[in-house]
Amino acid sequence: MSLESSVIKQRKHTPIKETFSLRLLLLTTLIVCLMNAAVMLVVAHIYEGRIHQEYERRALAAIKVLADLLDGETIDSYLNHLEEDEGYRNIRKQMQILLEGFDLTYFYVLRVVEGGSVYVFDATKQDSSGLGDFYSWLDEWGEGHDAEYEALFAGGRIKPTISHSPVWGPLLTIYEPIPRADGSTAAYAGVDISVKNILEERNRVLVGIGLAIPFLILILSGIYYFAVTRLVVTPASMMAGDAFLDHLTGLPNRRFFDDHVKSIMKTLSRSASPLTLMMIDIDHFKHYNDTYGHTQGDLCLKEIAASLLEATGRSDDLVVRYGGEEFVAVLPNTNEDGAHHIAAKFLESVRSRVILHEGIGQTDYVTISIGSITGEVNLQQEASDYVRRADQMLYQSKRNGRNRATFDSLRQTAGGE
Helix, strand or coil, X not given: CCHHHHHHHHCCCCHHHHHHHHHHHHHHHHHHHHHHHHHHHHHHHHHHHHHHHHHHHHHXXXXXXXXXXXXXXHHHHHHHHCCCCHHHHHHHHHHHHHXXXXXXXXXXXXXXXXXXXXXXXXXXXXXXXXXXXXXXHHHHHCCCCHHHHHHHHCCCCCCCEEEEECCCEEEEEEEEEEECCCCCEEEEEEEEEECHHHHHHHXXXXXXXXXXXXXXXXXXXHHHHHHHHHHHHHHHHHHHXXXXXXXXXXXXXXXXXXXXXXXXXXXXXCCCCXXXXXXXXXXXXXXXXXXXXXXXXXXHHHHHHHHHHHHCCCCCCEEEEEECCEEEEEEECCCHHHHHHHHHHHHHHHHHHCCECCCCCCCXXXXXXXXXXXXXXXXXXXXXXXXXXXXXHHHHHHHCCCCCEEEEEXXXXXXXX
C-alpha cells in the first residue's frame, strides 16, 4: 500500500478539507440568506419611503389646492340639489387639471352614508361625472376594509394605505376631511395614486438583488475557499503527510506505523480477527553499502520497497519502512496459512529483481529475511507484542541462514520455511 492509499486514508488531517468545505458551505449559505434578507428589507423600506414621501406629497398638495376651491356648505348645496351648473363644472374642471398636474389616478369628493358613499365631485383618467352616484365600498373593494370605512363614517382621519383596486391595480389612497364653517365634516377629499410602476420597479430590483447577491457571495466564497485550502489547509496537510512519509522509498514511515497499527488492532479486536505482522530485513545490507556505495544502496532500498508493494494484493495490507534496511508488513485478516503464502511472495518478488550482490558467499543477489507472527487480536494485546515476537522470528531467520521466513503465533511456536 502506497502512502497515498494509506497515510491519506488513515490520518486525521484527511477530513480537514471535507470538514472545512462543509462548514464553509453552511456558513456561505447562512451569509447569503442573511444578506439577501437584510438587503431586501432595506430596498423595500427605501421604496416604501419613496411611495409615502413622493406620492403623499403630491396627494396632499392636490388636496390643499382643492380645499381652497371647496367648503362644506358648497358640498352640501350640490349634493342636496344634485344639479350641475357652471360652478359645479368649473370645480370639476379644476379637479381635472389637478389630476393631470399632480399625476393622480383618481380624484374625488365623497360623503359617507350608511352602506357606502355618495360622490359629490370626481375626476378620473377616464372622464366621468359622479354627482350623486352611490359608491358601495363593499362591492368595489370586498371584505377587509371595514375599519377604513368605519373611520370615514365616524369622521376620523385615515392613515395613507396601499390597497389593490380591481380597476386601477395597487393604489396609494389618502383621505382628508373637508370641514363646514362650524367645524363639522361635510365630506372627504379622496386621492388615489397608482403605485403599480414603482412597485414593479421594486420587484425587479428585489429579483435582481436576489440573483446578484448569492452569485457574488459564491464567487467570493470560491476565492476564499481557494485561498484557504491552497495556501493554508493544503500546505498543512502536506506537512502532516510529510511527517508520516519515508521520502526515499515513498512508503509510510515508522511514525505512521506506530499510529496506524493501533487503529487496525482496535478494529480487528471487535471480531477477534487474525492479524499477521512481518519484520523484513535486507540480508547483508551493510556489506552492500560498503561494496557499492550509499547511492546504490538507496536504489536497492527503493527496489526492495517496490517489490514488497508488488507482492501485496489487498488494499488493507500495509508495508512500512521501519528504519534503515528494515521493513514491516501489516496484514489484517491474514491467518497462518495466509502468512506463509504472502511471505513466499515477498521472498520471490525480491529474488526476481536480481539485484547483484557479490562477495557474500551464499548467493550473488540481494535477498531478504522475514520474521512473521500471527494472532487473533484481542483487547489485551499490544502492537509491541507482535513487533517483539516478529523481531524474534526475524532473528531466527538470520541465524538459520537468511533468505527465508520464520513463523510463529501468539499461541504456539512453529518452524520456519
